[in-house]
Amino acid sequence: GAGAALMTVLPLRAYAATTDELIAEFTGGADIADTGIDFTAPEIAENGNTVPISVSAEGASAIMVLASGNPTPPVATFNFGPLAGSHSASTRIRLAGTQDVIAIAKLADGSFARASKTVKVTIGGCGG
Amino acid sequence: MADGVKPRVKAPKTAAAGEVVTLKTLISHPMESGQRKDSDGNTIPRSIINRFTCDFNGENIIDVKMEPAISTNPYFEFEAKIPEAGDLKFTWYDDDGSVYEETKSVAIG
Amino acid sequence: GNWSRLAAQQRLTQDQLLNFDTFGNVSLIHVTDIHAQLKPIYFREPSVNIGVGRNRGEVPHVTGADFRRLYGIEDGSPSHYALSSGDFSSLAQAYGKVGGLDRVSTVINSIRADRPDALLLDGGDTWHGSYTCHHTQGQDMVNVMNGLKPDAMTFHWEFTLGADRVTELVEGLPFAALGQNIFDAEWDEPLPDLFPPYKFFERGGVKIAVIGQAFPYLPIANPRWMFPEFSFGIRDENMQAMVDEVRAQGAELVVALSHNGFDVDKKMASVVTGIDVILSGHTHDALPEPVLVGETIIVASGSNGKFVSRVDLDVRDGRMMGFRHKLIPIFSDVIEPDAAMTKLIDEQRAPFETQLKEVIGTTDELLYRRGNFNGTWDDLICNALISERDADIAMSPGVRWGPSLIPGDDITREDIWNVTSMSYGEAYRSEMTGEFIKVILEDVADNIFNPDPYYQQGGDMVRIGGMGYRIDVTKPQGERISEMTLLKTGEAIDPAKTYVVAGWASVNEGTEGPMIWDVVEDHIRKQGTVKLDPNTSVEVVNG
Numbered sequence: 001g002a003g004a005a006l007m008t009v010l011p012l013r014a015y016a017a018t019t020d021e022l023i024a025e026f027t028g029g030a031d032i033a034d035t036g037i038d039f040t041a042p043e044i045a046e047n048g049n050t051v052p053i054s055v056s057a058e059g060a061s062a063i064m065v066l067a068s069g070n071p072t073p074p075v076a077t078f079n080f081g082p083l084a085g086s087h088s089a090s091t092r093i094r095l096a097g098t099q100d101v102i103a104i105a106k107l108a109d110g111s112f113a114r115a116s117k118t119v120k121v122t123i124g125g126c127g128g
Numbered sequence: 129m130a131d132g133v134k135p136r137v138k139a140p141k142t143a144a145a146g147e148v149v150t151l152k153t154l155i156s157h158p159m160e161s162g163q164r165k166d167s168d169g170n171t172i173p174r175s176i177i178n179r180f181t182c183d184f185n186g187e188n189i190i191d192v193k194m195e196p197a198i199s200t201n202p203y204f205e206f207e208a209k210i211p212e213a214g215d216l217k218f219t220w221y222d223d224d225g226s227v228y229e230e231t232k233s234v235a236i237g
Numbered sequence: 238g239n240w241s242r243l244a245a246q247q248r249l250t251q252d253q254l255l256n257f258d259t260f261g262n263v264s265l266i267h268v269t270d271i272h273a274q275l276k277p278i279y280f281r282e283p284s285v286n287i288g289v290g291r292n293r294g295e296v297p298h299v300t301g302a303d304f305r306r307l308y309g310i311e312d313g314s315p316s317h318y319a320l321s322s323g324d325f326s327s328l329a330q331a332y333g334k335v336g337g338l339d340r341v342s343t344v345i346n347s348i349r350a351d352r353p354d355a356l357l358l359d360g361g362d363t364w365h366g367s368y369t370c371h372h373t374q375g376q377d378m379v380n381v382m383n384g385l386k387p388d389a390m391t392f393h394w395e396f397t398l399g400a401d402r403v404t405e406l407v408e409g410l411p412f413a414a415l416g417q418n419i420f421d422a423e424w425d426e427p428l429p430d431l432f433p434p435y436k437f438f439e440r441g442g443v444k445i446a447v448i449g450q451a452f453p454y455l456p457i458a459n460p461r462w463m464f465p466e467f468s469f470g471i472r473d474e475n476m477q478a479m480v481d482e483v484r485a486q487g488a489e490l491v492v493a494l495s496h497n498g499f500d501v502d503k504k505m506a507s508v509v510t511g512i513d514v515i516l517s518g519h520t521h522d523a524l525p526e527p528v529l530v531g532e533t534i535i536v537a538s539g540s541n542g543k544f545v546s547r548v549d550l551d552v553r554d555g556r557m558m559g560f561r562h563k564l565i566p567i568f569s570d571v572i573e574p575d576a577a578m579t580k581l582i583d584e585q586r587a588p589f590e591t592q593l594k595e596v597i598g599t600t601d602e603l604l605y606r607r608g609n610f611n612g613t614w615d616d617l618i619c620n621a622l623i624s625e626r627d628a629d630i631a632m633s634p635g636v637r638w639g640p641s642l643i644p645g646d647d648i649t650r651e652d653i654w655n656v657t658s659m660s661y662g663e664a665y666r667s668e669m670t671g672e673f674i675k676v677i678l679e680d681v682a683d684n685i686f687n688p689d690p691y692y693q694q695g696g697d698m699v700r701i702g703g704m705g706y707r708i709d710v711t712k713p714q715g716e717r718i719s720e721m722t723l724l725k726t727g728e729a730i731d732p733a734k735t736y737v738v739a740g741w742a743s744v745n746e747g748t749e750g751p752m753i754w755d756v757v758e759d760h761i762r763k764q765g766t767v768k769l770d771p772n773t774s775v776e777v778v779n780g
């Protein structure tokens with residue numbers, strides 16, 4: 001069944017400008033490749049308040065995660081130290097509605113790579 | 129300092145020299161985003177953990193800049209290389225200046 | 238048409254239904270989505286089941302006469318009645334009820350007589366859906382299913398019994414409770430003691446691995462607060478890891494016992510390599526032939542105890558070399574019940590017999606549920622919500638379970654519970670803006686009509702009473718729904734205006750209201766005889 005009125009309506013807004021600005025700031029305006037980074041997130045969030053995500057980019061010194069549709073897009077920046085066993089990490093994030101979540105890695109050679117995934121945040125209910 | 133902040137860590141007690149191990153951390157914290165309003169319509173001020181680090185014998189494994197979009201009770205999973213016996217040090221930095229620490233010793237064997 | 242005479246000429250026999258030329262060296266028996274239907278029932282298959290994206294026009298999104306043409310099924314034949322919609326009421330009178338776990342037992346016994354070590358696998362949605370299941374918190378189903386001696390099962394609605402109860406029942410099971418995608422929510426770790434990812438079986442000299450896949454979207458489609466310690470998801474990367482793991486351990490045959498839903502299973506079969514057979518549940522589809530995706534066959538076995546699938550496999554040199562399959566419809570008047578099982582079933586029902594049998598009213602209509610947009614059962618439930626809860630608009634969840642009744646049938650309390658029982662049956666009454674009602678419709682529509690199956694949850698559209706709308710299933714979320722109209726005034730729904738909405742099965746904790754089965758019972762009692770106007774309030778574009 002559809003949710004009752006208690007349910008908060010999650011806005012489907014995009015803050016493209018801010019997201020683009022944050023990316024430009026991170027990359028210094030450099031080109032961004034589509035390969036060299038893996039980004040994992042569920043297709044549909046079990047709970048928009050705690051969405052599991054994983055990032056991985058071999059040799060990356062840093063990976064930035066942005067939630068393009070959140071009121072404030074920054075989520076986290078993972079900086080890997082000399083004893084990092086891999087250049088990967090997982091955490092749980094808040095998403096204010098269905099949106100694209102973006103990860104950008106700064107790779108060992110100084111270049112950048114990007115991956116994104118649409119995560120649906122749904123009111124829920126019903127089923128077979 | 130937020131009430132009842134309690135770090136928990138899953139780390140192996142032993143590793144082979146040079147082994148890559150998986151580490152998991154959870155810390156109880158409301159991560160008040162600064163986006164919510166109370167019943168009177170006033171914005172509840174932001175109060176989050178803004179940084180998490182993990183080092184081994186003083187050398188860095190990971191250093192995370194955290195934003196209000198990190199969920200309540202922040203969780204991290206990552207991998208570390210263990211070159212020798214020593215201590216894993218986990219540190220969380222709160223907006224209010226509090227610092228929460230946890231240490232786990234790893235033996236070689 | 239009047240098929241009863243035709244049907245009478247076509248005498249079905251148990252031997253015909255069970256006839257199977259035993260093949261290869263392994264037999265799988267699949268039952269799924271029984272929804273606690275211990276006794277024979279009627280079950281009308283959908284006439285509207287729209288596929289989107291790559292699945293447009295593909296099975297199971299083919300219904301009625303198109304379905305019969307596709308499979309060469311003769312009009313009026315037993316297969317017509319069992320597998321497709323059209324002339325349901327008259328065919329139901331001719332062919333009688335379907336299902337009943339004592340009949341299912343006879344079929345399983347017959348397969349085991351051919352192949353004593355056949356694997357019996359239950360796809361889940363077993364411990365939910367009836368008066369007795371609700372009042373025994375699933376114990377009646379556990380007792381009866383144990384009598385069938387399954388080898389493994391997986392899960393969906395079982396979790397709506399609550400985390401403690403589902404754990405208690407699972408711990409007591411004499412067979413494997415599988416779910417490679419059931420994880421501990423706190424540390425995101427598997428739960429190998431409670432829900433192992435897979436189990437090995439040695440059958441017919443073949444090493445078989447059965448991997449479980451629970452319903453991926455349990456905390457979304459059902460109330461997360463009832464089982465907060467568990468996390469699900471499709472986790473197809475972990476599925477691939479499990480397939481690789483069992484292959485490395487020498488599995489010659491890999492079977493996925495899945496509650497993904499059919500389109501999700503098709504996509505998973507194209508993403509994950511090395512699964513030989515997917516036994517598919519959740520979307521309640523019944524297909525007379527497996528669907529082949531790459532080298533994986535996908536078997537759909539219907540719901541409500543109406544079908545048993547038998548799949549015989551020839552496995553040699555670590556490979557599936559061939560298969561033979563039959564979807565066996567359980568014609569209750571044709572298949573002799575297994576007396577021991579009848580006794581076991583009746584024992585479960587005995588304490589509740591008086592309540593079950595009470596006649597609340599009768600129906601002049603065919604009452605059914607399945608279909609993407611509405612069914613007459615939900616039309617009746619929506620009418621009950623509007624009149625008993627004094628609402629402008631009613632919402633009834635697009636669940637796919639619930640048997641049918643044919644014109645002239647009594648409506649008993651059991652019948653009402655068969656289409657309403659659940660552990661969160663409160664009938665709420667709340668105020669919603671027109672804008673919010675649209676948000677709900679768009680949200681649910683995207684869970685059904687998103688072109689990527691991994692974004693689908695496998696239910697049908699929320700049923701609406703008191704309001705009409707137009708839906709273009711091919712549009713993206715936010716643009717599918719238009720022309721929302723309040724039926725009692727004929728006026729367009731105003732986004733800013735507030736409407737009184739009554740509904741049930743809210744996934745939100747703390748939902749208040751009378752239980753839906755009581756609301757429906759009160760309404761039917763007042764009606765005496767149920768009559769319904771044809772529902773023309775949903776206009777489907779590009780369906």
Ligand SMILES: [Mn+2]
Nearest residue numbers: 128270362519
């Ligand atoms: Mn089901």
Ligand SMILES: [Mn+2]
Nearest residue numbers: 128362393519
């Ligand atoms: Mn299901």
